[in-house]
Amino acid sequence: MDIAKQIIDQRVNKIIEENAGLFEKGNLERNRSKAFLLLGVAAYLDIDLTEAVQYLTDGGNDGALMLHI
Numbered sequence: 758m759d760i761a762k763q764i765i766d767q768r769v770n771k772i773i774e775e776n777a778g779l780f781e782k783g784n785l786e787r788n789r790s791k792a793f794l795l796l797g798v799a800a801y802l803d804i805d806l807t808e809a810v811q812y813l814t815d816g817g818n819d820g821a822l823m824l825h826i
Contacts, residue, residue, distance in 0.1 A: 765793075765796070768796060769792045769793050769796060770789075772795060772796060773789065776792075779791070779810060795809055795810065798812050798813065
């Protein structure tokens, strides 16, 4: 693994560790995927992680807009 991948891997693991309330217990691969997505959204939008959480759509309580037709 090259240095760039190692840095991202460490950051993803740190996001999971420091924000345990955002992740499911016992589902490491899903948590790593969500943390990676969270890191990407925060970096792309140039916002902090706590703000980026509101832009994730991964479940029934994800803050997505509901359209009523």
